[in-house]
Amino acid sequence: MxxxxxxxxxxxxxxxxxxxxxxxxxxxxxxxVNYPEIEAMVEHLKLSIEEFAKTYLIRAKNRYSLKEYKDEELGYACIFFDKSKRMCSIYEVRPKQCRTFPFWSQFKSDTKELIKECPGVILDENS
Ligand code: SF4
Incomplete structure:
Protein backbone atom coordinates (compact mmCIF):
# COMPACT_ATOMS: atom_id res chain seq x y z
CA MET A 1 0.00 0.00 0.00
CA VAL A 33 6.92 14.06 -21.45
CA ASN A 34 10.24 15.85 -21.00
CA TYR A 35 13.45 15.39 -22.91
CA PRO A 36 15.10 12.75 -20.67
CA GLU A 37 11.86 10.75 -20.75
CA ILE A 38 11.76 11.01 -24.55
CA GLU A 39 15.35 9.80 -24.71
CA ALA A 40 14.54 6.80 -22.51
CA MET A 41 11.58 5.87 -24.75
CA VAL A 42 13.65 6.37 -27.90
CA GLU A 43 16.33 4.05 -26.56
CA HIS A 44 13.77 1.48 -25.47
CA LEU A 45 12.07 1.47 -28.87
CA LYS A 46 15.36 1.72 -30.79
CA LEU A 47 14.17 4.65 -32.90
CA SER A 48 15.69 7.96 -33.85
CA ILE A 49 14.42 11.05 -32.04
CA GLU A 50 12.92 12.25 -35.34
CA GLU A 51 11.02 9.01 -35.96
CA PHE A 52 9.81 8.94 -32.37
CA ALA A 53 8.66 12.56 -32.45
CA LYS A 54 6.79 12.10 -35.72
CA THR A 55 5.01 8.97 -34.60
CA TYR A 56 4.35 9.51 -30.92
CA LEU A 57 4.48 13.17 -29.93
CA ILE A 58 2.34 16.26 -30.23
CA ARG A 59 3.38 19.73 -29.20
CA ALA A 60 0.96 21.54 -26.92
CA LYS A 61 1.26 24.53 -24.63
CA ASN A 62 5.01 24.74 -25.35
CA ARG A 63 5.53 21.18 -24.14
CA TYR A 64 5.42 17.68 -25.58
CA SER A 65 2.68 15.17 -24.95
CA LEU A 66 2.22 11.59 -26.13
CA LYS A 67 -0.39 11.24 -28.86
CA GLU A 68 -3.71 9.52 -28.27
CA TYR A 69 -5.87 7.38 -30.48
CA LYS A 70 -9.64 7.34 -30.54
CA ASP A 71 -11.34 4.03 -30.05
CA GLU A 72 -15.04 3.15 -30.00
CA GLU A 73 -14.75 1.07 -26.87
CA LEU A 74 -11.98 2.87 -24.99
CA GLY A 75 -12.75 6.48 -25.83
CA TYR A 76 -9.33 8.13 -26.09
CA ALA A 77 -6.26 6.05 -25.31
CA CYS A 78 -2.59 6.87 -25.00
CA ILE A 79 -0.74 5.83 -28.12
CA PHE A 80 1.24 3.36 -26.01
CA PHE A 81 -1.80 1.67 -24.56
CA ASP A 82 -1.97 -1.87 -25.90
CA LYS A 83 -5.66 -2.57 -26.28
CA SER A 84 -5.30 -6.33 -26.69
CA LYS A 85 -3.18 -6.76 -23.54
CA ARG A 86 -4.96 -3.93 -21.76
CA MET A 87 -1.72 -2.45 -20.52
CA CYS A 88 1.05 0.01 -21.23
CA SER A 89 3.40 -1.22 -23.94
CA ILE A 90 6.34 0.83 -22.62
CA TYR A 91 5.74 0.27 -18.92
CA GLU A 92 9.45 0.20 -17.99
CA VAL A 93 10.03 3.65 -19.49
CA ARG A 94 6.64 5.28 -18.94
CA PRO A 95 6.90 8.97 -18.10
CA LYS A 96 6.82 10.43 -14.60
CA GLN A 97 3.22 11.56 -15.03
CA CYS A 98 2.21 7.91 -15.32
CA ARG A 99 4.56 6.65 -12.63
CA THR A 100 3.27 9.13 -10.08
CA PHE A 101 -0.43 8.46 -10.69
CA PRO A 102 -2.64 8.74 -8.59
CA PHE A 103 -0.54 11.13 -6.48
CA TRP A 104 -1.24 14.21 -8.61
CA SER A 105 -1.74 17.55 -6.90
CA GLN A 106 -5.28 17.97 -8.23
CA PHE A 107 -6.28 14.85 -6.31
CA LYS A 108 -5.18 16.30 -2.99
CA SER A 109 -8.44 18.15 -2.61
CA ASP A 110 -10.80 16.40 -5.04
CA THR A 111 -10.93 12.62 -5.19
CA LYS A 112 -14.43 12.28 -6.66
CA GLU A 113 -13.37 11.44 -10.23
CA LEU A 114 -10.30 9.53 -9.11
CA ILE A 115 -12.22 7.13 -6.94
CA LYS A 116 -14.57 6.33 -9.84
CA GLU A 117 -11.65 5.73 -12.19
CA CYS A 118 -9.06 3.86 -10.15
CA PRO A 119 -9.87 0.70 -8.19
CA GLY A 120 -6.49 0.89 -6.43
CA VAL A 121 -7.40 4.09 -4.60
CA ILE A 122 -8.65 3.58 -1.07
CA LEU A 123 -9.96 6.66 0.71
CA ASP A 124 -9.02 7.30 4.30
CA GLU A 125 -11.88 6.52 6.62
CA ASN A 126 -12.42 10.10 7.77
CA SER A 127 -12.30 11.75 4.30
S1 SF4 B 1 1.20 4.27 -18.53
FE1 SF4 B 1 1.43 6.30 -19.52
S2 SF4 B 1 2.70 5.88 -21.34
FE2 SF4 B 1 1.86 3.93 -20.67
S3 SF4 B 1 -0.06 3.67 -21.86
FE3 SF4 B 1 -0.60 4.62 -19.88
S4 SF4 B 1 -0.62 6.82 -20.30
FE4 SF4 B 1 0.56 5.84 -21.96
Missing amino acids: IREDGYKFCFDSSACASCGGACCIGESGYIW
Whole structure:
Protein backbone atom coordinates (compact mmCIF):
# COMPACT_ATOMS: atom_id res chain seq x y z
CA MET A 1 0.00 0.00 0.00
CA ILE A 2 1.47 3.36 -1.02
CA ARG A 3 0.81 6.50 0.96
CA GLU A 4 2.05 10.04 0.40
CA ASP A 5 1.89 13.10 2.61
CA GLY A 6 -0.96 15.46 1.84
CA TYR A 7 -3.26 12.89 0.22
CA LYS A 8 -6.42 11.55 1.78
CA PHE A 9 -6.07 8.13 0.23
CA CYS A 10 -3.64 5.30 -0.18
CA PHE A 11 -2.96 3.33 -3.32
CA ASP A 12 -2.84 -0.42 -3.79
CA SER A 13 -0.75 -0.89 -6.93
CA SER A 14 -1.72 -4.57 -7.17
CA ALA A 15 -5.06 -3.31 -8.59
CA CYS A 16 -3.18 -2.26 -11.78
CA ALA A 17 -2.86 -5.88 -12.88
CA SER A 18 -6.60 -6.28 -13.28
CA CYS A 19 -8.07 -2.80 -13.87
CA GLY A 20 -7.58 -2.76 -17.66
CA GLY A 21 -5.62 0.48 -17.81
CA ALA A 22 -8.27 2.90 -16.58
CA CYS A 23 -5.72 5.72 -16.16
CA CYS A 24 -4.49 5.38 -19.78
CA ILE A 25 -7.91 5.55 -21.47
CA GLY A 26 -11.18 7.46 -21.31
CA GLU A 27 -11.32 11.19 -21.73
CA SER A 28 -8.77 12.97 -23.85
CA GLY A 29 -5.88 14.58 -21.97
CA TYR A 30 -2.20 15.34 -22.10
CA ILE A 31 0.49 12.85 -21.19
CA TRP A 32 3.40 15.20 -20.69
CA VAL A 33 6.92 14.06 -21.45
CA ASN A 34 10.24 15.85 -21.00
CA TYR A 35 13.45 15.39 -22.91
CA PRO A 36 15.10 12.75 -20.67
CA GLU A 37 11.86 10.75 -20.75
CA ILE A 38 11.76 11.01 -24.55
CA GLU A 39 15.35 9.80 -24.71
CA ALA A 40 14.54 6.80 -22.51
CA MET A 41 11.58 5.87 -24.75
CA VAL A 42 13.65 6.37 -27.90
CA GLU A 43 16.33 4.05 -26.56
CA HIS A 44 13.77 1.48 -25.47
CA LEU A 45 12.07 1.47 -28.87
CA LYS A 46 15.36 1.72 -30.79
CA LEU A 47 14.17 4.65 -32.90
CA SER A 48 15.69 7.96 -33.85
CA ILE A 49 14.42 11.05 -32.04
CA GLU A 50 12.92 12.25 -35.34
CA GLU A 51 11.02 9.01 -35.96
CA PHE A 52 9.81 8.94 -32.37
CA ALA A 53 8.66 12.56 -32.45
CA LYS A 54 6.79 12.10 -35.72
CA THR A 55 5.01 8.97 -34.60
CA TYR A 56 4.35 9.51 -30.92
CA LEU A 57 4.48 13.17 -29.93
CA ILE A 58 2.34 16.26 -30.23
CA ARG A 59 3.38 19.73 -29.20
CA ALA A 60 0.96 21.54 -26.92
CA LYS A 61 1.26 24.53 -24.63
CA ASN A 62 5.01 24.74 -25.35
CA ARG A 63 5.53 21.18 -24.14
CA TYR A 64 5.42 17.68 -25.58
CA SER A 65 2.68 15.17 -24.95
CA LEU A 66 2.22 11.59 -26.13
CA LYS A 67 -0.39 11.24 -28.86
CA GLU A 68 -3.71 9.52 -28.27
CA TYR A 69 -5.87 7.38 -30.48
CA LYS A 70 -9.64 7.34 -30.54
CA ASP A 71 -11.34 4.03 -30.05
CA GLU A 72 -15.04 3.15 -30.00
CA GLU A 73 -14.75 1.07 -26.87
CA LEU A 74 -11.98 2.87 -24.99
CA GLY A 75 -12.75 6.48 -25.83
CA TYR A 76 -9.33 8.13 -26.09
CA ALA A 77 -6.26 6.05 -25.31
CA CYS A 78 -2.59 6.87 -25.00
CA ILE A 79 -0.74 5.83 -28.12
CA PHE A 80 1.24 3.36 -26.01
CA PHE A 81 -1.80 1.67 -24.56
CA ASP A 82 -1.97 -1.87 -25.90
CA LYS A 83 -5.66 -2.57 -26.28
CA SER A 84 -5.30 -6.33 -26.69
CA LYS A 85 -3.18 -6.76 -23.54
CA ARG A 86 -4.96 -3.93 -21.76
CA MET A 87 -1.72 -2.45 -20.52
CA CYS A 88 1.05 0.01 -21.23
CA SER A 89 3.40 -1.22 -23.94
CA ILE A 90 6.34 0.83 -22.62
CA TYR A 91 5.74 0.27 -18.92
CA GLU A 92 9.45 0.20 -17.99
CA VAL A 93 10.03 3.65 -19.49
CA ARG A 94 6.64 5.28 -18.94
CA PRO A 95 6.90 8.97 -18.10
CA LYS A 96 6.82 10.43 -14.60
CA GLN A 97 3.22 11.56 -15.03
CA CYS A 98 2.21 7.91 -15.32
CA ARG A 99 4.56 6.65 -12.63
CA THR A 100 3.27 9.13 -10.08
CA PHE A 101 -0.43 8.46 -10.69
CA PRO A 102 -2.64 8.74 -8.59
CA PHE A 103 -0.54 11.13 -6.48
CA TRP A 104 -1.24 14.21 -8.61
CA SER A 105 -1.74 17.55 -6.90
CA GLN A 106 -5.28 17.97 -8.23
CA PHE A 107 -6.28 14.85 -6.31
CA LYS A 108 -5.18 16.30 -2.99
CA SER A 109 -8.44 18.15 -2.61
CA ASP A 110 -10.80 16.40 -5.04
CA THR A 111 -10.93 12.62 -5.19
CA LYS A 112 -14.43 12.28 -6.66
CA GLU A 113 -13.37 11.44 -10.23
CA LEU A 114 -10.30 9.53 -9.11
CA ILE A 115 -12.22 7.13 -6.94
CA LYS A 116 -14.57 6.33 -9.84
CA GLU A 117 -11.65 5.73 -12.19
CA CYS A 118 -9.06 3.86 -10.15
CA PRO A 119 -9.87 0.70 -8.19
CA GLY A 120 -6.49 0.89 -6.43
CA VAL A 121 -7.40 4.09 -4.60
CA ILE A 122 -8.65 3.58 -1.07
CA LEU A 123 -9.96 6.66 0.71
CA ASP A 124 -9.02 7.30 4.30
CA GLU A 125 -11.88 6.52 6.62
CA ASN A 126 -12.42 10.10 7.77
CA SER A 127 -12.30 11.75 4.30
S1 SF4 B 1 2.70 5.88 -21.34
FE1 SF4 B 1 1.86 3.93 -20.67
S2 SF4 B 1 1.20 4.27 -18.53
FE2 SF4 B 1 1.43 6.30 -19.52
S3 SF4 B 1 -0.62 6.82 -20.30
FE3 SF4 B 1 0.56 5.84 -21.96
S4 SF4 B 1 -0.06 3.67 -21.86
FE4 SF4 B 1 -0.60 4.62 -19.88
